[in-house]
Amino acid sequence: MQLLNYIKSQTNLPENGIKNTIELLNEDCTIPFISRYRKERTGNLDEVQLGDIVKYKTQFEELAKRKTTILKALKEQGVLTDELHQKIETTSNLTSLEDIYLPYKKKRKTKAETARKNGLEPLAKMIMSQRVNNLEYTASKYINNEIKNRDLALEGARFIIAEWVNERTDIRNIIRYQLEKFATLTTKAIKLKIAEEKAQKFRDYFNWTEPLNRCPSHRFLAILRAEKEGFIRVKIEIDNEKAIDKIEQRIIRIHTNCSKQIQLAIQDAYKRLLFPALSNEILTKAKHKADDNAIEVFAKNLKQLLLGAPLGEKNILAIDPGYRTGCKLVCLNSQGGFEYNETIYPHAPKNDSIGAMKKINSLVDAYKIEAIAIGNGTASRETEQLIRKIKFKKDIQVFVVSEAGASIYSASKVARDEFPNYDVTVRGAISIGRRLADPLAELVKIDAKSIGVGQYQHDVDQTKLKKSLDVVVESCVNTVGVNINTASIPLLSYVSGIGFKLAENIVNYRNQHGPFIARNEIKKVPRLGNKAFEQSAGFLRIKNANNPLDNSAVHPESYNVVSKIAKDNNTSIEDLIGNKQLLQNIELNKYCTSTIGLPTLIDLIKELEKPGLDPREMAKAFTFNQNIRSINDLREGQLLPGIVNNITNFGCFVDIGIKESGLVHVSNLANKFVSDVNEIVNLHEQVIVKVLEVDIVRKRIQLSMNFK
Template identity: 45%
Template sequence: MLPSIEHRLATELSVKPSQIQATIQLLDNGATVPFIARYRKEATGGLDDAQLRLLAERLHGLRELEKRRTAIMAAIEKQGKMTPELLNVIAHAENKAHLEDLYLPYRKKRRTKAQIAIEAGLQPLADTLLGDPRIDPLIEAAKYLKAPFITDEGDNPGVADIGQALAGAQHILIERFSEHAPLLQILRDYLHVHSVLTAKVTKDKKDSDTKFTDYHDYCEAIGKIPSHRALALLRGEREGILKLKLRLSSELEEKNRNLVPNPCEQRIARQFNVHDQKRAADSWLIDTVRQAWHNKIFTHLETELISNLREHAETEAIQVFAQNLKALLLAPPAGACVTIGLDPGLRTGVKVAVVDITGKVLDTATIYPHAPRNDWNGALAILKQLAEHHHATLIAIGNGTASRETDLLAKNLIKQYPQLKLTSIMVSEAGASVYSASELASEELPQLDVSLRGAVSIARRLQDPLAELVKIDPKSIGVGQYQHDINQSQLAQSLDAVVEDSVNAVGVDVNTASAALLRYVAGLSGKIAHNIIAYRNTNGMFAKRIDLMRVPSLGEKTFEQAAGFLRIPNGTNPLDASAVHPESYPLVEQILHDIKLNISELIGNHAVLKAIHPEQYANAQFGLVTVKDILKELEKPGRDPRSTFRTATFKEGIETIKDLRSGMVLEGVITNVAAFGAFVDIGVHQDGLVHISALSDKFVKNPHAIVKVGQVVTVKVLDIDEKRKRIALTMQLADNKKIS
């Protein structure tokens, strides 16, 4: 038998089986990944959230494989066709493809030409000609003529003549060849290495298509096609612009490919001892091999390989989206500042919303500084009044249509009225319109017009990107590649995991968090999140973590999972504002008793905490890793893992793509990272692309190793294509380090 699931996972993840076993037990008992990663490090040997997510995913996959193995064994046993040899092979099948290959001859299928031929008694003819090619097919086939007859499966046409007899025998052998599991694996492996995917533009789209011009006459080894290119090709095919075809690389070179058996046909022939020795049946057998390959086996494997290409590309695209989303969610917050949010627009005006330090809406307005009204001075007057009245310090500007014009308005305001001490910052408005029209926005801002809610969201996402972006479907945030082409269920599952990990990495103030934020806390559901809000509204702010146990539906198990991530600043117990889990409070109390200090005197006391020996407090309940984590947390309780807030400064006078010149060095913000490079907002309405080869002076395999969404970078303009709206950038600045 194969090794156990635990041992297979241990091998795949390069960790000890004991770590796998402990983690599986925790997952099966309902523990969440964030909880396991943060509070069960002893049990898992310190596996982080990424490893745990991968483990959980592979665990599900391997369990599904074992379910399928059991079902296949049962189905073959039921047919009475199981042999010890077959059972052994099935038990050792390592993947689904091999398992399905083995099941292929026993799978229930519609009545095939081969089955009809077998009913007509043609199997001995097929076996005879394959076993002894010296026998003349025409003479032997004459022995198998048969009149039409009726079977339990339906009418059978019988065998009217020699031609039908030989055709029926061919169908039998073709089915036999195409269901031979070891052969299929050999051919699959060969195709993976030696096949190429070709694309041709359809005749009716040749002159009109502009999106897929790079693929109108395309050819690349299937094993080397990067994910973004695979998804582009598949989209082109789906839109009826491209025709995709898999071919053997050898067939592209050989003009006489229809005359000489290709390498796969040769492998089929070798498997069944078919050779062209000019014997009576050799020509017939070689034709059977060719038909088996072209009409049956290749068609099946082509579909499978392109499907695998799609799955691999989707998996990579989901990973890229997930990494970008995590960077965006964990972008540094501007903090608790009164903020003016501007949702730019031209004809419909710029929507304005002022929010206080908690994100509460203080005021709204609509201004019309741009064409057609061009009320520049009126817009400045309104913004000045709002900033003075509410003591605003930040202006958040959405980066959509008219963003640069609106940014110029904000800078004009700052320059004219320096006493306001305002700072303007461009922020991504991706998903703001989705939020504005959502049910959640209606609940949060019932009195506010839909058009103004976007400005509120823009202001809040500058204050705290994580708290605001969790209100939007992750797929609408717009940091993926070909996100609408990929498996939506897998995408949603992966992105939800990213949001969950991000929320729990930062922690949540239970007294101010929205239901949208709370529902991502480990162990909490949407229902419990709303129950917490309802309890808070009825009974006031929580003073202690333990009070959460009074919330309806929040039981002991949920409390165990969630409590460490729910923070209560300024509560009765300072530990409730930290990441120290309530289950560890007795340990802290023991430490306090030993050093004769109270908790307020211990928290943040670097000298005292460094003098404590964690080994002294490690025991069966609290391992050494847990004790060290607690002491580290007490140094800076509730510390925010996000980096310090910083924003890019766009160069004045560079507002459109027409203002750019090759060689310019500019500051910008990474807006998206793809497998082939990174997109950068340099303030001209059109993001530029830093190709993967231009990200660094060194070889870069994964762009995420160099840049992340939201990062401020310095780039040089390489090339501008105004017609196609493409800007080529580089981060290889050589000696030119200053912004010119």
């Protein structure tokens, strides 16, 4: 099977779009670049469709690599026939391929191999023929120094038959079907461990039974974690008699002495070989599926978080709150530049609230502060209440900002390189303030796994998780665009075609030569060649450039088209930009060429109407219920404002201003069936929730959004 046909069979996408996308990928083009600037070649495929092509291209290449390895091994063994070669070449999935290879795979010492060395394979073949009249007499012919009697001869023959049964693809598929359709996941608590405090969060699964194919990903991963931590044992069960009977129906034709031996061999094959291997296979498959679901949830959450509403270019006072160690204050200018830091002690044990309020008020005046960002960790609510008591000379917006991952950033090399003369507490406060100004620019500095959105991110395949999250970050960065003159190295590294080394080179060049004044100047950066420029230029912004298109998503390769449109309409590029009435009346067909079609021209017009427009909404201030300070203040029936701070397959978690977040189960999200939580809520969305139940002992809060 060829790559093109394989991807087409998996995606049902247009053949020409797949073919051209493969060519572009082989030319080292990135998904954001292809999606945005090569719509004519792909047939206007979006990033998700392009991602599917990349996924199945990788799968095909891995399959092809495995086929090459297997064919080489079979050739070396001298067993590669034309028929076998054809069978391998036409196989389209890895499981079937491994089944074909199984009989030829080099094995460690097995019972069947020992029996063969003892000369029992002919006896096994005769038994399988089911035509031996006097089996005991026939078996006695195989007695030797190693095989002392007929029973041992028959046992050895059965070991060989069991291996043959195990290696039959049709039989393996029968058991796979039974497992896929009817397997039950069963858990049993380990009595010596369940009394431990850590075990209590898994107590729902101490003795649990559920059809495997109906077990949702979050529950499956929770069960596996409980097993990993030693609190439960997990096993897979099916109707063994039914499974064995289906194998016998495939093999046994008539009932003779031979058939009895075959029955025993089948039972041995099932118990010792087939079921252990295939139940592990189905568990692995279920784990992969659960991983994929969890990673998909994490990716959706991360995308929403990264594209969260920025406050924009404002002077910000950021506070990392605390009790004994005080509250760390930093002042940031409108570009996110660090201006000043200090520590105040408004809370216990010092309780210098008056001095703290005076200090904050003076800093607001001195640094022309327009907004205050407060971390949502320890002492957050108390600090917010303190701030709201201060009578500022002007309106100051107050925001509570998620600290998730801030400690990871503050101790990282990136933070040390940015602020080598300040400790982790100051760096953490700076990160909180910058998150308010531009979540995307700040969060890309943190390992995405540490941001804390999603479910069981540490239990899933870490390589697959990182790959998926990197794609999300790259997509978000390129969707928004990057100011090349202010962007950090981590942010620049996610721009299409750049990468970490080129990002370092860009920042070093900027530090040596000053701000970039034109996109073409980017080509002067060491090691940034034509290909990297082609891939990145459309996503890099230069404010106040001589050419206004340099601060837009218009790619330099389309500048001539824009110039021609302006000339044909007797206007300048500057006057063309933002002239919605003129732009909407342009006859686009006359500007189509062999490389630029209507999709690109439509994008051009949209961009010229609002060049460089940030697709994100602006941040809005939010106030929690000031009377709710701990879980003990909650009562059933209360209506409370909150912010969605995590989304899972089974519901969403809402921050209501206390240490514990409450769960809105998927069944309580709306007055209808909800298949996708993301259809109802978004991360960091401001919502009103109703308190359904409070479990103070287990620190669990049940909420509802379905109360109107």
